[in-house]
Amino acid sequence: MQFKRWNDICLCAERDLFPADAVSVEQPFAPLVFLVHRDGKTCRGLYAVSSLQEVGEEESLRCLLPVADSDEDTELSRFVAKNGATVLNTAFQNGFSVLQQYLTPKRGGYRVTLVGLGDVGGTVLTGLKLLGHEIDEIAIFDPNTALCDRYEMELNQVLQAEDGKPLPRVTVCREESLFDCDLFIFTATRGVPPLGTQVRDVRMAQFDANRAMLEAYALKARQAQFKGLFCQVSDPVDHLARAVFLRSNCDDSGAFDGCGLLPEQVQGFGLGVMAARAAYYAGKEGVDFSQGRAYGPHGQGLVVANCPDDGYDDALSCRLTELTGTANLRVRDLGFKPYIAPGLSSAAVSILRLLRGEDHYGAVPLNGVYFGCTSRMTWQGIKLYRESICNELLKRLEETHHQLRAFDYT
Ligand SMILES: NC(=O)c1ccc[n+]([C@@H]2O[C@H](COP(=O)([O-])OP(=O)(O)OC[C@H]3O[C@@H](n4cnc5c(N)ncnc54)[C@H](O)[C@@H]3O)[C@@H](O)[C@H]2O)c1
Numbered sequence: 001m002q003f004k005r006w007n008d009i010c011l012c013a014e015r016d017l018f019p020a021d022a023v024s025v026e027q028p029f030a031p032l033v034f035l036v037h038r039d040g041k042t043c044r045g046l047y048a049v050s051s052l053q054e055v056g057e058e059e060s061l062r063c064l065l066p067v068a069d070s071d072e073d074t075e076l077s078r079f080v081a082k083n084g085a086t087v088l089n090t091a092f093q094n095g096f097s098v099l100q101q102y103l104t105p106k107r108g109g110y111r112v113t114l115v116g117l118g119d120v121g122g123t124v125l126t127g128l129k130l131l132g133h134e135i136d137e138i139a140i141f142d143p144n145t146a147l148c149d150r151y152e153m154e155l156n157q158v159l160q161a162e163d164g165k166p167l168p169r170v171t172v173c174r175e176e177s178l179f180d181c182d183l184f185i186f187t188a189t190r191g192v193p194p195l196g197t198q199v200r201d202v203r204m205a206q207f208d209a210n211r212a213m214l215e216a217y218a219l220k221a222r223q224a225q226f227k228g229l230f231c232q233v234s235d236p237v238d239h240l241a242r243a244v245f246l247r248s249n250c251d252d253s254g255a256f257d258g259c260g261l262l263p264e265q266v267q268g269f270g271l272g273v274m275a276a277r278a279a280y281y282a283g284k285e286g287v288d289f290s291q292g293r294a295y296g297p298h299g300q301g302l303v304v305a306n307c308p309d310d311g312y313d314d315a316l317s318c319r320l321t322e323l324t325g326t327a328n329l330r331v332r333d334l335g336f337k338p339y340i341a342p343g344l345s346s347a348a349v350s351i352l353r354l355l356r357g358e359d360h361y362g363a364v365p366l367n368g369v370y371f372g373c374t375s376r377m378t379w380q381g382i383k384l385y386r387e388s389i390c391n392e393l394l395k396r397l398e399e400t401h402h403q404l405r406a407f408d409y410t
Pocket residue numbers: 115116117118119120121141142143144147187188189190191192202203206213233234235236237269270271273298337338339342343346347
């Protein structure tokens with residue numbers, strides 16, 4: 001292993017993946033970043049590790065399990081165990097500038113762009129306005145300019161609570177400033193199937209039209225060399241997150257060139273409401289859900305578990321999965337489009353938890369798909385929540401991961 005100093009960061013690699021102006025040093029120092037070169041299309045780009053074993057670990061669902069014990073006891077392994085480190089895949093042109101952005105995180109004062117002010121977008125905006133004390137400004141955008149003006153007026157007329165905590169200011173975003181932000185939240189759709197229509201899956205039915213609409217935004221993110229986080233909320237969340245990542249990294253001929261967003265710069269937000277719905281139905285059935293988990297996509301392939309390891313009950317977990325996966329239909333049956341719990345749980349609360357560095361539900365890159373699970377955004381990169389998962393549950397997760405991977409994006 002070689003160590004080099006670059007902009008007060010210690011880069012470490014087995015071969016010459018260093019920037020030209022990096023200077024050799026003898027010893028590792030913090031912040032430590034391992035440089036690797038892996039296939040950009042299917043491998044992670046920038047993530048946090050707590051042990052040296054994780055640096056070379058094969059990318060799979062096993063990354064959600066505790067790290068296997070190792071006999072390795074070297075100065076470097078002890079350094080990583082003590083200080084943590086980052087892994088950066090040099091397959092991406094903007095990797096080093098995004099790395100610098102991560103390692104010098106903001107603490108509050110965020111600028112957020114919110115695109116799409118329909119039912120979900122309006123609810124997300126309301127949630128962020130009331131709860132997002134660390135956000136300075138929410139810049140809103142929708143082709144319906146009356147909607148923008150309406151929300152600019154109404155949400156700047158919200159009274160501050162007695163606790164005196166600051167509320168973000170809401171502004172109307174100009175199209176050329178869309179990516180002048182830390183977080184870009186996308187809730188727009190070309191059309192949710194209306195109530196009463198017979199479609200097998202209201203989420204997948206939107207894929208083609210929403211992907212086509214998102215292409216323009218993915219391209220803008222690429223052109224702006226966006227360094228923040230693209231939060232994908234509209235459906236189908238997990239597939240569109242991958243479509244944004246792929247499109248931002250393709251040249252005009254459609255070839256993947258790694259000149260767009262790193263995989264971790266896109267995150268899907270749809271699992272939060274699934275976890276909340278699962279807890280709701282567990283409560284209705286008098287089932288303990290204090291150890292409950294949700295994994296996988298916001299839709300077909302969702303996996304709910306009453307508990308990840310000892311105490312996992314497959315029949316109960318499959319029943320909760322079914323109730324959760326069809327919960328939206330029960331609201332639709334009442335004659336309403338469900339958007340309040342989704343806007344608040346999947347997006348507003350989950351995104352704020354991410355900003356606060358807390359565990360949250362989101363779809364993060366894992367072995368060529370965006371996989372819904374618990375993770376944390378740290379200054380060293382995304383950290384997956386690792387814990388024991390019993391084989392029966394792991395098998396369900398593998399099936400769902402396999403289905404996501406088999407999806408055809410061409
Ligand atoms: N992630 C979740 O948990 C979750 C849950 C429920 C629904 N959703 C999804 O959220 C999305 C939004 O649903 P909704 O009920 O708010 O829809 P909606 O029809 O009420 O609103 C869509 C908005 O998108 C805007 N829009 C259309 N084209 C646009 C473009 N090119 N650029 C910017 N904005 C554009 C429209 O003007 C409209 O304001 C849907 O895909 C829905 O399925 C997600």
